[in-house]
Amino acid sequence: xxxxxxxxxxxxxxxxxxxxxxxxxxxxxxxxxxxxxxxxxxxxxxxxxxxxxxxxxxxxxxxxxxxxxxxxxxxxxxxxxxxxxxxxxxxxxxxxxxxxxxxxxxxxxxxxxxxxxxxxxxxxxxxxxxxxxxxxxxxxxxxxxxxxxxxxxxxxxxxxxxxxxxxxxxxxxxxxxxxxxxxxxxxxxxxxxxxxxxxxxxxxxxxxxxxxxxxxxxxxxxxxxxxxxxxxxxxxxxxxxxxxxxxxxxxxxxxxxxxxxxxxxxxxxxxxxxxxxxxxxxxxxxxxxxxxxxxxxxxxxxxxxxxxxxxxxxxxxxxxxx
Amino acid sequence: xxxxxxxxxxxxxxxxxxxxxxxxxxxxxxxxxxxxxxxxxxxxxxxxxxxxxxxxxxxxxxxxxxxxxxxxxxxxxxxxxxxxxxxxxxxxxxxxxxxxxxxxxxxxxxxxxxxxxxxxxxxxxxxxxxxxxxxxxxxxxxxxxxxxxxxxxxxxxxxxxxxxxxxxxxxxxxxxxxxxxxxxxxxxxxxxxxxxxxxxxxxxxxxxxxxxxxxxxxxxxxxxxxxxxxxxxxxxxxxxxxxxxxxxxxxxxxxxxxxxxxxxxxxxxxxxxxxxxxxxxxxxxxxxxxxxxxxxxxxxxxxxxxxxxxxxxxxxxxxxxxxxxxxx
Numbered sequence: 001x002x003x004x005x006x007x008x009x010x011x012x013x014x015x016x017x018x019x020x021x022x023x024x025x026x027x028x029x030x031x032x033x034x035x036x037x038x039x040x041x042x043x044x045x046x047x048x049x050x051x052x053x054x055x056x057x058x059x060x061x062x063x064x065x066x067x068x069x070x071x072x073x074x075x076x077x078x079x080x081x082x083x084x085x086x087x088x089x090x091x092x093x094x095x096x097x098x099x100x101x102x103x104x105x106x107x108x109x110x111x112x113x114x115x116x117x118x119x120x121x122x123x124x125x126x127x128x129x130x131x132x133x134x135x136x137x138x139x140x141x142x143x144x145x146x147x148x149x150x151x152x153x154x155x156x157x158x159x160x161x162x163x164x165x166x167x168x169x170x171x172x173x174x175x176x177x178x179x180x181x182x183x184x185x186x187x188x189x190x191x192x193x194x195x196x197x198x199x200x201x202x203x204x205x206x207x208x209x210x211x212x213x214x215x216x217x218x219x220x221x222x223x224x225x226x227x228x229x230x231x232x233x234x235x236x237x238x239x240x241x242x243x244x245x246x247x248x249x250x251x252x253x254x255x256x257x258x259x260x261x262x263x264x265x266x267x268x269x270x271x272x273x274x275x276x277x278x279x280x281x282x283x284x285x286x287x288x289x290x291x292x293x294x295x296x297x298x299x300x301x302x303x304x305x306x307x308x309x310x311x312x313x314x315x316x317x318x319x320x321x322x
Numbered sequence: 323x324x325x326x327x328x329x330x331x332x333x334x335x336x337x338x339x340x341x342x343x344x345x346x347x348x349x350x351x352x353x354x355x356x357x358x359x360x361x362x363x364x365x366x367x368x369x370x371x372x373x374x375x376x377x378x379x380x381x382x383x384x385x386x387x388x389x390x391x392x393x394x395x396x397x398x399x400x401x402x403x404x405x406x407x408x409x410x411x412x413x414x415x416x417x418x419x420x421x422x423x424x425x426x427x428x429x430x431x432x433x434x435x436x437x438x439x440x441x442x443x444x445x446x447x448x449x450x451x452x453x454x455x456x457x458x459x460x461x462x463x464x465x466x467x468x469x470x471x472x473x474x475x476x477x478x479x480x481x482x483x484x485x486x487x488x489x490x491x492x493x494x495x496x497x498x499x500x501x502x503x504x505x506x507x508x509x510x511x512x513x514x515x516x517x518x519x520x521x522x523x524x525x526x527x528x529x530x531x532x533x534x535x536x537x538x539x540x541x542x543x544x545x546x547x548x549x550x551x552x553x554x555x556x557x558x559x560x561x562x563x564x565x566x567x568x569x570x571x572x573x574x575x576x577x578x579x580x581x582x583x584x585x586x587x588x589x590x591x592x593x594x595x596x597x598x599x600x601x602x603x604x605x606x607x608x609x610x611x612x613x614x615x616x617x618x619x620x621x622x623x624x625x626x627x628x629x630x631x632x633x634x635x636x637x638x639x640x641x642x643x644x645x646x647x648x649x650x
Contacts, residue, residue, distance in 0.1 A: 002335075002337070002341050002344075004344060004348065007341065007344055007345055007348060008348055010331065010335060011323065011331070011345060011348060011349050021324055021325065021326030022641060022644075023592065023593075023596075023644060025593055025596045026592075026596055026637060026640050026641060026644070029596055029599065029600050029603075029633060029636060029637065029640075030633055030636075030637045033603060033629050033630070033632070033633030034629075034630070034633065036629055037625075037626045037627075037629040037630045037633075038626075040622050040623070040625050040626035040629070041623070041626045043619065043622050044619050044620075044622045044623045044626065047619035047622070048619060080634040080635070080638055081634070082634070082637075083630045083631075083633050083634035083637060084630045084634065087626060087629070087630050198346065198352070199339050199340070199342040199343035199346060200339050200342075202328070202329060202332045202337075202339075202342045202346075203332060203337055203338050203339040203341075203342040204339075205332075205333055207329040207332075207333070211325065211329070260365065260369060263365065264361075264365070267353065267361050268352070268353060269325065270324070270325050270351050270352075276532060282369075282372075283372075286372065286373075286376050289376075290376075290379075290380065290383075296384065297380050297381075297383050297384030298380075298381070298384040298385075300380050300384075301377050301378075301380035301381035301383075301384055302377070302381075303377075304373045304374070304376045304377030304380055305373070305374060305377035305378070305381070307369075307370075307373045307377075308369075308370045308371070308372070308373030308374035308375075308376075308377055309370070309374070310370075311366045311367070311369045311370030311373060312366065312367065312370035312371070312374070314366050315362075315363050315366035315367045315370060318359055318362055318363050318366070319363050321359075
C-alpha cells in the first residue's frame with residue numbers, strides 16, 4: 001500500500017488534461033438529440049416494417065438493440081457512432097415496450113399504466129449494465145426511476161383519474177407519505193450507498209458503471225419526482241375534472257426535499273453543474289407546491305414557515321457547534 | 323481535482339480501497355467534515371430563507387381576499403421596507419443582505435402587480451415586467467450578487483418574451499416596433515442581443531461563470547427561436563421568408579460566428595461552442611422539416627440521420643476542445 005507522501009507525488013503528476021469526463025452540457029446536447037432521433041427512427045421502422053404483432057415488434061426491438069450494443073462497443077470513446085447507437089437504442093426500447101405489452105397484457109384486465117411502467121422498468125434496469133456507454137447508463141437510470149415511481153403508484157394503490165374509481169375516499173396523510181417514500185426511497189438509498197462506497201467501487205474498477213448511475217440517480221431524485229404524480233403535476237394543462245387530491249398535495253414539498261438530498265449527493269461527488277440543476281429543481285418543486293390542490297394555502301404557508309424556521313435554527317446550531 | 327482524473331489514476335495505479343479513499347481525501351475531491359459543515363450551513367440558510375419567503379407569499383395569497391386595498395398595499399410596502407432595512411443592516415455580500423435584496427426585488431414586482439390590479443391602469447403584462455426590471459435595477463446593482471442578478475435577468479427576459487409574443491394591437495408594440503417595421507423575428511433577435519450583451523459585460527467584469535452561461539443560454543434561446551420563426555415565415559404570414567427574416571438569420575449567424583471566434587481564441591470555456599452547435603442543429607433541423615413534404619416516411623429517416631450526424635460531429639468536436647483546452 002502506498003504511503004501518503006507517495007500518493008501525493010502521484011497525484012501531483014496526474015495530468016488533468018487526460019481526463020475524459022464529458023461536461024454535463026455536452027451530455028445534454030447529445031442526449032436530447034439522440035432521444036429525438038430515436039423517436040424518429042421508431043416512427044420510420046414502424047412504418048416500414050409494420051410490426052402488427054407483439055412478436056414482430058419484439059424481434060425488431062431486439063435487432064435494433066443488438067445493433068446499438070455493437071456500435072457502442074465499436075466506438076467507446078467517440079461520439080459519431082455512439083450517437084447513432086443511442087438513437088437505435090431509444091427506438092429499440094419503444095419497440096420492446098410495445099411488443100412486450102402486446103404479448104403479455106393486450107386484451108387482459110391487467111392492462112393500464114402499471115404494466116407499461118413495469119416493462120419499462122425491467123428494460124431500463126437490464127440496459128444499464130448491458131450498454132457500454134455512460135450517457136446511455138445515465139438516461140436508463142433516470143427512466144428507471146420514473147418507471148418505478150409510476151409502477152408503485154398505479155400498480156399498488158392508485159388508478160389514473162380516468163378510470164372508474166368513484167367512491168374511493170381521498171388519500172390519507174399516511175398513504176400519501178408512504179406512497180412517496182416507497183416510490184423514491186430505493187433511489188435515495190442506492191444513491192446513498194454509491195456515495196458512501198465510492199472508494200470501494202473506484203478500487204474495484206467499476207467507475208464506468210457507478211458514476212453514470214450516480215448521475216442518473218441525482219437527476220432522477222431532483223427532477224423526476226414530478227413524474228411520480230403526472231396527472232396532478234400537469235393539471236394546469238389538463239381537464240378541469242380529474243385527479244384525486246387530498247394529502248397528495250404534500251408530494252411537491254417532499255420532492256423539493258429530495259432535490260436537496262440530491263444536491264448533497266452532487267456535492268459529495270463533486271458535481272458542480274449537477275448542484276446547480278438540483279437547486280433549480282428544488283425551486284420548481286416549491287413553485288409547484290403553491291399550485292398543488294388538496295391542502296389550503298394557509299396550511300402550505302404554515303408548513304413552509306415552520307420548515308424555514310427549522311432550517312435556520314439548525315444552521316445556527318451547526319455554526320455554533322465547536 | 324476532477325473525479326475523472328482520480329478514476330483514471332486509481333485504475334492505472336491499481337489502488338486498493340483504503341488508498342483510493344486516501345487519494346480522494348488528499349486531492350480534496352471528497353469533502354471533509356469542515357467542508358460538509360460549511361455546505362450544510364449554507365444549504366440550510368438558503369433553504370430556510372427560501373422557505374420563509376415562500377411561506378410569507380403563501381400566507382399573503384391565502385388571506386388576500388380578506389384585506390382591503392389599503393391593507394394590501396401596507397402589507398407589501400412593509401415587507402419591502404423590511405427587506406430593504408435588513409439589506410442596509412447587513413449589506414451584501416453578507417448572506418442575510420443578499421437574501422434581503424432578493425426579497426426586495428421580488429416584493430417590488432408584487433407591489434407593481436397589486437398597483438396594476440387595483441387601479442386598472444390598462445398596462446400590458448410585459449410593461450409590468452419592464453417597469454419591474456427598471457425599479458429593481460438598483461437592488462441588483464447594490465447586491466453585487468450573481469443570484470440577484472440572475473433573478474433580475476429572469477424578470478427582464480419574461481418581459482421581453484411577453485413583448486415579442488404580443489400581437490400588433492399593443493400600443494407600445496405599435497409605437498416602438500410596427501412603426502419602425504420591426505417584426506417578431508427581429509424583436510426576438512434584439513432580445514437575443516440584449517442577453518448576449520449582458521453575458522459579454524458580466525464576463526468582462528469577471529462575474530460568476532454560471533451567470534455568464536445563464537445569460538448566454540437565454541440569448542441563444544431567443545436567437546434560435548428568432549431564426550425558427552423567420553424560417554417558418556413568421557412575419558410574412560405563410561408567404562415565404564421576407565428580407566427581414568433572412569436578415570435575422572444572417573445576423574444570428576454572424577453573432578454566432580463572432581462568439582465562436584472569440585471562444586476559440588481564448589480557449590477557456592467550451593460552453594459557448596456547445597450553445598452555437600445546439601442552436602444550429604435545431605435551426606437546420608427546422609429548415610429540413612420546412613423543406614420536406616413528408617409524403618413518405620423516408621423523410622423521417624433523413625431527419626433522424628441528420629440529427630444523429632450533426633449531434634455526433636458536435637459531440638466529437640466539443641470533446642476534442644474540452645481535452646485540448648484543459649491541457650493549456
